Amino acid sequence: MAKEKLKTIYVCTNCGEVYHRWQGQCNSCKEWNTITEDVIDTSPVSSKAAARNSSSRVSFSQLSEVDADDTRNRIKTKISELDRVLGGGIVRGAGMLIGGEPGAGKSTLLLQICGNLCHDWHVAYVSGEESVSQIKLRANRLGIDGRNIAIATETDVYAICRSIEEMKPDILVIDSIQTMNCSTVNSSPGSVTQVRECTSLLLNTAKKCDTALFIVGHVNKDGAIAGPKVMEHIVDTVLYFEGDKTLPYRILRASKNRYGSTNEIGMFDMSSKGIVEILNPSMMLLEGKGNNVSGSCVTCIIEGSRPILTEIQSLTTKTSFGTPRRAAAGIDYTRLNLLLAVLEKRAGFFIGNMDIYINVVGGLELEETSIDLAVILSVFSGLTDKCIPDDLVVFGEVGLGGEVRNVTNADLRLKEIQRLGFSKVIIPSRSVRQIDKNDYNLEIYGVDNVMQAIHLI
Ligand SMILES: Nc1ncnc2c1ncn2[C@@H]1O[C@H](COP(=O)(O)OP(=O)(O)OP(=O)(O)O)[C@@H](O)[C@H]1O
Ligand SMILES: [Mg+2]
Ligand SMILES: [Zn+2]
Numbered sequence: 001m002a003k004e005k006l007k008t009i010y011v012c013t014n015c016g017e018v019y020h021r022w023q024g025q026c027n028s029c030k031e032w033n034t035i036t037e038d039v040i041d042t043s044p045v046s047s048k049a050a051a052r053n054s055s056s057r058v059s060f061s062q063l064s065e066v067d068a069d070d071t072r073n074r075i076k077t078k079i080s081e082l083d084r085v086l087g088g089g090i091v092r093g094a095g096m097l098i099g100g101e102p103g104a105g106k107s108t109l110l111l112q113i114c115g116n117l118c119h120d121w122h123v124a125y126v127s128g129e130e131s132v133s134q135i136k137l138r139a140n141r142l143g144i145d146g147r148n149i150a151i152a153t154e155t156d157v158y159a160i161c162r163s164i165e166e167m168k169p170d171i172l173v174i175d176s177i178q179t180m181n182c183s184t185v186n187s188s189p190g191s192v193t194q195v196r197e198c199t200s201l202l203l204n205t206a207k208k209c210d211t212a213l214f215i216v217g218h219v220n221k222d223g224a225i226a227g228p229k230v231m232e233h234i235v236d237t238v239l240y241f242e243g244d245k246t247l248p249y250r251i252l253r254a255s256k257n258r259y260g261s262t263n264e265i266g267m268f269d270m271s272s273k274g275i276v277e278i279l280n281p282s283m284m285l286l287e288g289k290g291n292n293v294s295g296s297c298v299t300c301i302i303e304g305s306r307p308i309l310t311e312i313q314s315l316t317t318k319t320s321f322g323t324p325r326r327a328a329a330g331i332d333y334t335r336l337n338l339l340l341a342v343l344e345k346r347a348g349f350f351i352g353n354m355d356i357y358i359n360v361v362g363g364l365e366l367e368e369t370s371i372d373l374a375v376i377l378s379v380f381s382g383l384t385d386k387c388i389p390d391d392l393v394v395f396g397e398v399g400l401g402g403e404v405r406n407v408t409n410a411d412l413r414l415k416e417i418q419r420l421g422f423s424k425v426i427i428p429s430r431s432v433r434q435i436d437k438n439d440y441n442l443e444i445y446g447v448d449n450v451m452q453a454i455h456l457i
Contacts, residue, residue: 037191040193174215285308289390294384402449
């Protein structure tokens, strides 16, 4: 038998590039302090000739004859926000990676999934972090009786794989990949080689047994899943649980999905009874909106396939000395400056001596350009102390010429606006031409440029 030859290498945890000595910056991805020590086994692989001479063949089948029905193969988790993010439910045999800050609620969500599915499916939960009794305590708190949930505390990947092959569970949860250990790899758990090896072993076994696999991954200081990027390539779906302690809600987002769109988000509330889905985010975001306050403007964005109403606030004060301050929470700072320049140049408001602060209520990060008009009107309202009517919603992209441009999904937005009881909208004229005004019980004002919108206030 070949003698084990161990070698120390240095691997970038961000991109997986290998180095022979440590260095501060990765040459390949230019990240700093991402290179960590790792040990690999360089003993020769069992005879190549034997592999070449083996008689194994690939079995091909006709694509047309493959039996696959998307709706039948999906397992509904009964958490509709999660099902939507997954693209309609869990796909059998899929590997799903869930990342998130400590305390985001990854273990809670997965235990709740197990609780929802355990009556109809064979569910197993393996934790490398918590003892069986700790998991039981959480289950008690969440009101899960756990009669059909198999749980175990284990970090040995080979042992887990053998058990999967015997049990063939429909759903398997691995909490967390960083604690898993593959005994044929010499580096410590959590290292790049370990994580990569454990992930592929687990995925291969799960695919063979048609087991849907959830893997929890810790995140590094930048919020990306810690470990090699290759891990994200080999799984089918990568989900991120966003939201810190200061936010009242958590957002689940797919950054990769082989079986669905990555635009969808799921919104959840964290309560002592566990994770509760927020089915009406607009209502929650508009809760507590003041009446007749200047500087406040409601707009409508589209997250995935869902319209969400949210409030944009601005505050303008005289600059006491030096250069004026501009601050934006929830929208892009550069975009804010651009919109302020449009307001100054195209609408003739002098704001060179004003501090301007923008805040998106509820802590959402808005990236859509459809919020432009609402930002401008909110600043206008703050500057002039003219209140924007409480029953008005505004959306539209603004160009550098001060023109108001068309946005997508005007009909979806208008339906949501109407549903929440608003009665007036200011939207791009082009969008008005694309819809049938009679479909909505709203006063619809179409505008071509920023000045027209300002005159309507
Ligand atoms: N007794 C409790 N009552 C209410 N909320 C609780 C209670 N215990 C824990 N929580 C909440 O549950 C959350 C922890 O969830 P969970 O353990 O699922 O997180 P996690 O993402 O798995 O974290 P980690 O990465 O550390 O494992 C915490 O944010 C906390 O607010
Ligand atoms: Mg956990
Ligand atoms: Zn790198």
